[in-house]
């Protein structure tokens with residue numbers, strides 16, 4: 001368990017790795033690089049792990065370019081993936097204003113955990129700082145303004161327990177086709193509920209990506225997939241540079 005600023009998360013790092021990452025983070029906060037140049041030099045602070053995650057997002061985004069529909073992320077937290085998907089849209093399909101990006105989160109951490117989630121997690125884990133949702137809205141607005149067709153809003157943050165908010169969203173948007181669903185709740189119940197709820201809205205070529213399959217610390221995500229789709233119906237592919245993330249392509 002790692003607790004920082006009152007926020008609890010699970011960490012696989014050793015104490016030495018964690019403190020050397022803390023040192024780099026402190027350097028980033030205090031960097032003497034002028035603001036004008038800071039964003040252009042963020043590669044200075046990217047770790048191998050962060051870069052391999054970004055590469056994975058790039059890989060799955062490229063897979064959905066020919067697939068019609070929107071992107072959904074289940075479990076947004078600070079929102080890095082939503083920002084990456086927005087930037088990747090600007091790179092790979094700048095005029096596809098139909099590719100909306102929708103993120104679901106409580107923005108208050110896990111609303112509840114169940115027996116299927118094991119003993120390592122608790123309600124309230126993976127919270128964010130108070131007011132983060134508003135900060136994230138403004139970061140996502142920046143990325144939208146930094147790409148073509150900026151006058152059309154193409155992202156939405158849906159706050160609350162996704163087991164409740166996703167059915168409401170789908171009811172309000174009967175036009176929905178889903179090209180990519182990224183599952184990162186870490187938990188059994190919302191993963192089960194949301195997987196089941198999106199099935200009528202997917203198509204051939206839809207990518208379902210998962211952050212914690214086959215992960216002993218978060219057994220609930222795999223159980224949810226096993227119960228809703230089964231593990232043998234689709235090939236569960238992995239990214240060679242990342243031990244955790246995986247995806248299936250629906251056919």
Ligand SMILES: C[S@@+](CC[C@H](N)C(=O)[O-])C[C@H]1O[C@@H](n2cnc3c(N)ncnc32)[C@H](O)[C@@H]1O
Pocket residue numbers: 074075076077078079080081104105106107108109110111126127160161162163184185186187190
């Ligand atoms: C591991 S974090 C997501 C990390 C994020 N995808 C990333 O790559 O940085 C898990 C998130 O799932 C959210 N979450 C878990 N259960 C939820 C539920 N039932 N409804 C909405 N959000 C939930 C938590 O609030 C937390 O922000």
